[in-house]
Amino acid sequence: xxxxxxxxxxLSAALITIVVAWTSVAFAEMKYAPGTYxxxxxxxxxxxxxxxxxxxxxEGRFNDVKGDFTxxxxxxxxxxxxxxxxxxxxxxxxxxxDDLRSKNxxxxxxxxxxxxxxxxxxxxxxxxxxxxDLTIKDVTKEVTLDGxxxxxxxxxxxxxxxxxxxxxxxxxxxxxxxYNKLMDIGPEIGDEVTIRIFADGILQKKGK
Numbered sequence: 001x002x003x004x005x006x007x008x009x010x011l012s013a014a015l016i017t018i019v020v021a022w023t024s025v026a027f028a029e030m031k032y033a034p035g036t037y038x039x040x041x042x043x044x045x046x047x048x049x050x051x052x053x054x055x056x057x058x059e060g061r062f063n064d065v066k067g068d069f070t071x072x073x074x075x076x077x078x079x080x081x082x083x084x085x086x087x088x089x090x091x092x093x094x095x096x097x098d099d100l101r102s103k104n105x106x107x108x109x110x111x112x113x114x115x116x117x118x119x120x121x122x123x124x125x126x127x128x129x130x131x132x133d134l135t136i137k138d139v140t141k142e143v144t145l146d147g148x149x150x151x152x153x154x155x156x157x158x159x160x161x162x163x164x165x166x167x168x169x170x171x172x173x174x175x176x177x178x179y180n181k182l183m184d185i186g187p188e189i190g191d192e193v194t195i196r197i198f199a200d201g202i203l204q205k206k207g208k
Contacts, residue, residue: 032125033152034073037162037201039082041065045198046084050172051190060100062114064088069118069164069201071149075125080118080132080164082197087112104179111137116197125149130166136175143170145197160203167196 047061064085072078086106089097101108118132119142130147133140145168152162171191172178179189 030151032071032075032149033160033162033203034071035160035162036068036070036204038204039065039067039069040161040200040202043200045196046082047196049194049196051192052188058091058096060089060091060097062086062088063090065199067199068204069199071125071162071164072121075128076121078118078121080116080130080166080199082116082199084114085112086114105177107137121147123147134170134175137177139175141170141174143168145195161200162203163198163200165196165198167194169194 041064044065045061046065047059049057049059052058062084064087065082067080067082069080070078086108087101089100089106091097091100100106115135116132118130120131122129122131126148128147128149130145131142132145134143135141145166148165150163150165152160155161169192172193173191
């Protein structure tokens, strides 16, 4: 019977090579990559979660998101600008989305956009606080979001992409969204809204 040791050695060497290769890729993707990145709407997600009927939640998103973010050098010099078309709100239920666009909530006909302009990044790329001005309807209020840089990669078309995540909680009443229908057990819709921004951006070359 032929020895299986050569085959075992080859398999072990192949496995080690694969592990080393994947480890190298992982570290490369987490490399900090300063620059200005234009938000890719297709691969960016801005969503929210709000308490509903006291015992559950409704989740929605905005499908039209534009802007850019700059990964600064140093990191504290980073910036971000996000503009959201509120008309693009999507909770998966047309009747509810139409109501959210109405005077009961966002009043899209009068206030069609929402903006977030980051003023400071405090901490490190993998764990930071992002302070910025959030504008909804006729109110601009400073908010603090938890931030995280999630890495950089070159896509199949040769574009350098980087991504950041921002999460936080706001009170909708601070922005004049005051709908207040009550039920026997409490408010139909809660005041605190969790917001999440997963931004994917493409590096902008100098001169553009």
